[in-house]
Amino acid sequence: xxxxGIDPGLTRCGIGVVDGPVVAPxxxxxxxxxxxxxxxxxxxxxxxxDAIASVIEEHRPDIVAVERVLFQVNVRSAMATGxxxxxxxxxxxxxxxxxxxxxxxxVKAAVAxxxxxxxxxxxxxVTAQLRLEAAPTPVDVTDALAxxxxxxxxxxxGSVASRADGRRSAxxxxxxxxxxxxxxxxxxxxxTNKGARS
Numbered sequence: 001x002x003x004x005g006i007d008p009g010l011t012r013c014g015i016g017v018v019d020g021p022v023v024a025p026x027x028x029x030x031x032x033x034x035x036x037x038x039x040x041x042x043x044x045x046x047x048x049x050d051a052i053a054s055v056i057e058e059h060r061p062d063i064v065a066v067e068r069v070l071f072q073v074n075v076r077s078a079m080a081t082g083x084x085x086x087x088x089x090x091x092x093x094x095x096x097x098x099x100x101x102x103x104x105x106x107v108k109a110a111v112a113x114x115x116x117x118x119x120x121x122x123x124x125x126v127t128a129q130l131r132l133e134a135a136p137t138p139v140d141v142t143d144a145l146a147x148x149x150x151x152x153x154x155x156x157x158g159s160v161a162s163r164a165d166g167r168r169s170a171x172x173x174x175x176x177x178x179x180x181x182x183x184x185x186x187x188x189x190x191x192t193n194k195g196a197r198s
Contacts, residue, residue, distance in 0.1 A: 001155055002028065004061035004097075005148030006052065006088045007140045008069065010035060010080035013048045013088070014140030017059045018130070022152035027130045029059050030141045041083075049087040056095045064092040065151035067143065068101040102150050107143070110150040122146050 001021075007014030017029035033051035035044035056064075066089070069082045092099045105115035111129070112121045123135040123142045129149060136142050 001063070001152065002059065002061045003148040003151045004052075004056065004059070004064045004092075005144040005146070005151070006064065006066045006085075007143035007147060008066060008081055008085035008088055009140055010041075010044055010048065010084045011037065012138055012140040013051065013084050014138075014142070014144030015052060015055055016136075016141060016145035016148050017055065017061055018145060018148040018152065020152045020155070022149065022156045025129055025149060025152055027132065027145065029055060030136045030145060031055070032138055032141050045083055045087050048084050049091050052088055052091040053094065056091060056097065061097065063151065064088070064097050064099045065147045066099060066101050067107060067147050068103045070104065100151060100154075102147060102154075107146050107150045110153045111146045119143075 002017060002019050005014075005016040005018065007016075011034065013033040015029070015031045015033060016027070019026045019028055031051070033048045035047050039047075066085055069078070069085050089099055102110075108117040108122055109115040111117075112125050114121075119139055119142075123139065126132075126142050126146050126149065127135045130145065136145065
């Protein structure tokens with residue numbers, strides 16, 4: 001399985017592609033889509049979208065794993081992060097890729113063994129699991145790789161199938177990003193991945 005991990009952000013959006021299996025993962029790509037604060041918001045979002053779309057086109061992942069956006073004290077920061085997550089979902093949908101979201105605590109627990117682990121611990125373990133000489137920088141890239149590794153771990157446990165059963169909201173209607181926010185165990189599947197690797 002090839003997973004594209006996204007750590008959404010408007011100033012810096014971490015992008016990482018990892019090949020499975022989780023017992024011997026391999027890094028395929030790592031980058032950061034950075035946008036200047038003095039650029040118009042629509043132009044910044046376009047840059048983030050295009051960076052993700054380019055990685056999808058080049059590396060042809062099987063699934064996109066996004067760190068779930070949580071509410072923050074800083075409303076402006078939370079809104080920017082949510083907007084970046086939205087364009088990541090758009091890029092995935094346009095490529096016909098399924099999307100899964102993981103909370104920050106789920107990522108920490110999967111990679112570091114504890115949901116309260118700090119960024120330094122996550123970086124050390126991502127570096128070790130991918131057999132790298134040093135942690136990728138900036139930290140947004142390491143976080144994106146951690147999200148990808150999290151999905152590999154969940155997929156190994158067979159949680160993808162169980163998550164697919166819960167893809168509808170409590171009202172029985174399909175949901176969008178709002179439902180992902182409410183349900184961290186949700187997988188939203190796109191259409192056929194025409195660019196899937198053989």
